Amino acid sequence: MNAAFSHLLRRDYARAISYWRREARRDTENSFQLGAICDVGAALILASRYDDARDHFDHLIQEAWRTVSKHFLYRGLIEWYCGDLPAAMTHWRRGLKAQYAQDWGLEVPFLLSFVAAKEPRAPEVQDTAEILRRALARAHGDELEIYLARFLLGELEGSELYVHAFNIEEAANTVRDPTPDHYLGWAELHRRELARIEFYRGVKMLQAGKRASYRTQLAKTLEHAEQSQVLIFEFVLALHETESAPNKRRIRR
Numbered sequence: 732m733n734a735a736f737s738h739l740l741r742r743d744y745a746r747a748i749s750y751w752r753r754e755a756r757r758d759t760e761n762s763f764q765l766g767a768i769c770d771v772g773a774a775l776i777l778a779s780r781y782d783d784a785r786d787h788f789d790h791l792i793q794e795a796w797r798t799v800s801k802h803f804l805y806r807g808l809i810e811w812y813c814g815d816l817p818a819a820m821t822h823w824r825r826g827l828k829a830q831y832a833q834d835w836g837l838e839v840p841f842l843l844s845f846v847a848a849k850e851p852r853a854p855e856v857q858d859t860a861e862i863l864r865r866a867l868a869r870a871h872g873d874e875l876e877i878y879l880a881r882f883l884l885g886e887l888e889g890s891e892l893y894v895h896a897f898n899i900e901e902a903a904n905t906v907r908d909p910t911p912d913h914y915l916g917w918a919e920l921h922r923r924e925l926a927r928i929e930f931y932r933g934v935k936m937l938q939a940g941k942r943a944s945y946r947t948q949l950a951k952t953l954e955h956a957e958q959s960q961v962l963i964f965e966f967v968l969a970l971h972e973t974e975s976a977p978n979k980r981r982i983r984r
């Protein structure tokens with residue numbers, strides 16, 4: 732197991748940060764400031780070291796060869812966790828215009844879908860569906876991210892999501908609502924994808940007010956993400972959610 736990820740799973744954030752810092756120093760050709768150096772910032776967020784995380788991502792934004800959406804995604808997340816959604820939106824909107832983005836430019840719209848499910852009455856997130864729809868219109872191909880976007884927009888059911896994501900045509904005829912348990916033969920190869928599917932199924936449940944089901948989906952997200960050993964931002968969100976008391980107010984730091 733990746734040593735940093737092992738520390739992260741034990742909530743030993745200090746050691747995870749130390750390990751990723753060492754890894755980042757070895758990466759001398761990282762013009763986009765991604766990989767281990769970005770994971771350092773995510774771990775700082777999970778450790779609630781928000782001031783350090785701010786400084787870290789401000790530095791990455793300054794040093795990156797091009798503007799990178801993931802930097803603004805995490806930078807806004809810091810402000811949101813500190814209770815300042817308007818400030819968070821400022822960073823997220825910069826992320827939407829970044830010169831370099833992963834997931835067909837859908838990662839910030841995906842995050843906004845989660846934020847809107849958490850704070851559905853906040854005026855800052857009322858155009859989230861339209862933002863996601865516009866980003867989806869620019870995407871093409873047969874990637875999982877496209878199906879996730881369609882799912883969040885209500886164009887696909889949960890069962891269809893598994894079928895489309897992994898091209899298992901017989902699944903819909905075998906099980907009305909497939910789950911990863913039906914795909915044990917190949918599930919180990921797709922843990923990252925499964926983690927994302929379970930997370931966004933949880934987002935839909937949260938939108939529907941099914942909080943118990945939402946918490947179940949978070950547990951499934953963490954289970955698959957832990958086995959993938961890839962620090963996706965959905966894992967950061969899920970881990971933060973499970974470690975926060977349900978009614979705990981965010982405190983500006």
